[in-house]
Amino acid sequence: MTETVPAGRLSSVSSGNALELRGVTKMFGALAAISDITLTVRSGERRAVLGSNGAGKTTLFNCVTGDFLPTGGTIRLFGEDVTRFPAYERIRRGLRRTYQISLLFNGLTVADNVYLACRGVSRGRFSFLRPRESDALIARADELIAAVHLQDWRDISVANLSYGQQRQLEIALALAGAPRLILFDEPAAGLSPTERSELIAILQGLPGHIGYIIIEHDMDVALRVAESVTMMHNGTIFKEGTPEEIENDQEVQELYLGDGHA
Numbered sequence: 514m515t516e517t518v519p520a521g522r523l524s525s526v527s528s529g530n531a532l533e534l535r536g537v538t539k540m541f542g543a544l545a546a547i548s549d550i551t552l553t554v555r556s557g558e559r560r561a562v563l564g565s566n567g568a569g570k571t572t573l574f575n576c577v578t579g580d581f582l583p584t585g586g587t588i589r590l591f592g593e594d595v596t597r598f599p600a601y602e603r604i605r606r607g608l609r610r611t612y613q614i615s616l617l618f619n620g621l622t623v624a625d626n627v628y629l630a631c632r633g634v635s636r637g638r639f640s641f642l643r644p645r646e647s648d649a650l651i652a653r654a655d656e657l658i659a660a661v662h663l664q665d666w667r668d669i670s671v672a673n674l675s676y677g678q679q680r681q682l683e684i685a686l687a688l689a690g691a692p693r694l695i696l697f698d699e700p701a702a703g704l705s706p707t708e709r710s711e712l713i714a715i716l717q718g719l720p721g722h723i724g725y726i727i728i729e730h731d732m733d734v735a736l737r738v739a740e741s742v743t744m745m746h747n748g749t750i751f752k753e754g755t756p757e758e759i760e761n762d763q764e765v766q767e768l769y770l771g772d773g774h775a
């Protein structure tokens with residue numbers, strides 16, 4: 514976890530597309546939660562998806578992960594059509610996701626949680642651990658713990674971590690295996706200003722080959738950790754641009770920033 518590429522210079526280290534959505538629609542009865550979404554995210558790209566409540570952000574994530582099958586359209590992950598693939602097949606191809614709810618083992622330590630996540634995605638998980646394999650997984654777990662700035666809490670049980678530290682740990686779990694694209698669902702929700710700064714530093718410090726899409730209501734966080742922004746409104750894409758373009762866009766300000774949604 515030593516390679517760090519600042520957001521904004523990522524396109525130079527990666528090629529190809531991580532994600533291509535073409536005309537993706539998801540209906541719930543008569544309601545189009547998302548409608549005709551066409552979106553391309555390059556490998557290594559860091560994209561924020563913004564929009565007011567009910568804009569369709571989470572539905573978009575659920576379609577990408579395979580939690581929902583879209584009603585229409587196609588989804589390609591690293592060039593492959595995964596539209597009808599189950600979630601685990603997408604995970605095998607390097608897709609990860611964090612949730613707004615915690616999925617941690619509260620009674621276990623930080624190190625145990627990350628170790629189990631590493632073991633869960635390692636090839637030898639169904640065999641008895643050989644010492645060397647175990648050592649490698651422990652070393653990998655320690656790398657991930659350092660990547661999310663939790664090395665001083667390595668042996669503390671999750672129940673004794675602050676809320677912000679628990680969110681940091683969830684990022685470490687998402688990094689287990691070989692993720693190439695991570696979907697972060699409101700990682701800054703409920704964090705203190707100090708914890709938000711920590712989160713920004715962690716996201717900015719992720720290895721350059723790992724792209725991500727972040728849903729975030731906190732504009733300050735979103736615009737600092739993303740190189741591109743997609744604004745959603747009423748289930749459709751309303752605007753795309755750089756953080757600067759979005760921040761200065763008159764329509765965005767009127768629709769989103771000015772009405773207290775941020």
Ligand SMILES: Nc1ncnc2c1ncn2[C@@H]1O[C@H](COP(=O)(O)OP(=O)(O)OP(=O)(O)O)[C@@H](O)[C@H]1O
Pocket residue numbers: 541544545546547564565566567568569570571572573
């Ligand atoms: N499982 C579901 N069944 C029926 N309607 C749903 C379902 N999931 C989402 N919706 C509806 O689809 C629309 C988009 O919801 P979605 O949760 O994707 O928005 P969002 O942008 O993530 O909102 P928020 O910021 O509040 O999480 C909303 O009108 C919502 O009520």
